[in-house]
Structure formats: C-alpha cells, structure tokens
C-alpha cells in the first residue's frame with residue numbers, strides 16, 4: 710500500500726518483533742520519522758532512511774519509561790502523531806486456569822494491556838499539548854475477539870481489553886482529531902509463535918487450519934497494509950474499529 714507519511718512522526722512499540730519491524734520499515738519507506746521501541750535491539754539494516762530512524766531500548770510496561778520516551782520524541786521531532794502498539798505476547802501457554810500464578814497473569818496483562826494504555830495516554834498528552842491530530846493502532850488478537858485454543862487466560866483477557874480500550878479512546882478522542890483503531894491477527898508465523906508452531910502436532914495444525922477460511926497461517930508482512938490503512942489519512946473517517954487479519958478465522962467461528 711502506498712501512502713505518504715512525509716513529515717509525520719511515528720512511534721512503533723515491539724519494533725524488533727516481526728510485525729512491528731515490518732510496520733516500522735514501511736513507515737520509514739513512506740517518509741515518516743520512526744521511533745522504534747523494543748526491549749531488544751533491532752538487527753542493523755543500513756538504508757537511506759537511517760536519518761529518519763531512531764531506536765530506543767525501553768520497557769514499555771514501565772509507565773515512567775513510556776512518559777520519558779514520548780517526552781523525548783515530542784521534544785526532538787514533535788508528535789508522535791502515528792502510533793502502533795505492536796509489543797505483546799501470550800506468555801506461557803496451555804496452563805490450566807487453576808494453575809495460573811498471580812505473577813504470570815500480571816506480567817501478561819502488563820505487557821498486552823497496561824503498556825498499550827500507557828503509550829496511548831502519553832501520545833494523547835503530547836498531541837493535545839501540540840493541538841495536533843493523530844492516528845493510533847492497537848494490536849489485539851483473535852484470542853481477544855473470541856478465545857484461544859492454547860489456554861492463554863491472561864492474554865485473551867488483555868487482548869479483549871485492548872479492543873475495549875480502542876473503542877473507549879476512539880469515543881473520547883474523536884473531538885481532538887485523534888483516531889484509534891485496532892487490528893486483531895490470527896495465527897501468524899513470527900518469532901513470537903515459531904516455537905509454539907514447531908511443537909504443534911501436525912494433526913492440531915490441520916485442525917486449526919480447517920477453521921481458517923483461507924486455509925493457511927498468516928505471514929508477518931500481511932499485517933502491514935491493514936495497519937497502514939488505519940494510520941493513513943485515507944481512513945480519516947474511520948475510528949473505533951477492530952479488523953481481523955486472520956484469513957477468516959473469527960468469521961468461521
């Protein structure tokens with residue numbers, strides 16, 4: 710998808726992960742200044758956009774670190790007026806609910822819901838101060854729209870929360886010209902899922918794919934254009950929406 714993000718300032722969390730990295734690269738390619746944030750440094754790919762690329766190693770479950778980060782972006786580049794909350798992950802899978810430990814529940818909710826809230830809040834503060842419009846895209850999951858077969862109680866709850874947060878902020882921030890939308894991926898082949906997929910017996914994978922209308926797993930780059938669509942001004946009358954990018958899995962039920 711070709712957009713023109715020249716002059717725009719983007720913040721992408723989880724930018725070393727495959728989905729976040731794909732979005733960050735596309736935004737750079739299409740003219741934005743991109744602040745990529747992750748716990749892990751990205752692989753270095755020298756390119757023409759390097760002067761518009763900034764990487765910050767930060768833990769976005771730390772509200773203070775997110776406030777510092779957004780204050781730095783606002784001071785150095787203005788904005789951020791394009792925000793993608795791609796950091797996240799399910800944590801441990803297949804734990805029966807009666808064996809879930811408090812600390813594991815809290816860790817997964819902190820990463821998948823609290824951190825998205827911190828980033829939305831700080832970006833909103835910066836945008837309101839600068840009286841600028843903006844576009845935020847949160848990332849939920851099929852687990853947040855329906856449920857997951859993998860027994861991820863905290864993840865499914867947090868990702869459902871992300872959809873609620875998206876709608877609530879869209880309502881509140883509409884008058885300020887700040888749009889908030891959400892993408893809910895199905896099972897996508899990334900570093901985050903590679904181990905789980907490798908352990909999945911052939912039969913379980915076949916069963917999963919029988920519930921996907923397109924009959925295959927997704928690839929990380931297939932998330933990029935749906936996210937760019939929401940970020941782009943072409944979607945200027947679209948807010949509060951969650952789109953499944955899942956090959957038709959939620960649709961089949």
Ligand SMILES: NC(=O)c1ccc[n+]([C@@H]2O[C@H](COP(=O)([O-])OP(=O)(O)OC[C@H]3O[C@@H](n4cnc5c(N)ncnc54)[C@H](O)[C@@H]3O)[C@@H](O)[C@H]2O)c1
Nearest residue numbers: 723725726727728747748768769796797798850897899901
């Ligand atoms: N891959 C899938 O099948 C799938 C399905 C549904 C939803 N999602 C969601 O899509 C998003 C991206 O997933 P992915 O598969 O690319 O995952 P990934 O594991 O490849 O990338 C996630 C990135 O987030 C970073 N991260 C983790 N904790 C962090 C923290 N505290 N602070 C800063 N960065 C942190 C990780 O270092 C990693 O680079 C996540 O929100 C995930 O829940 C993925």
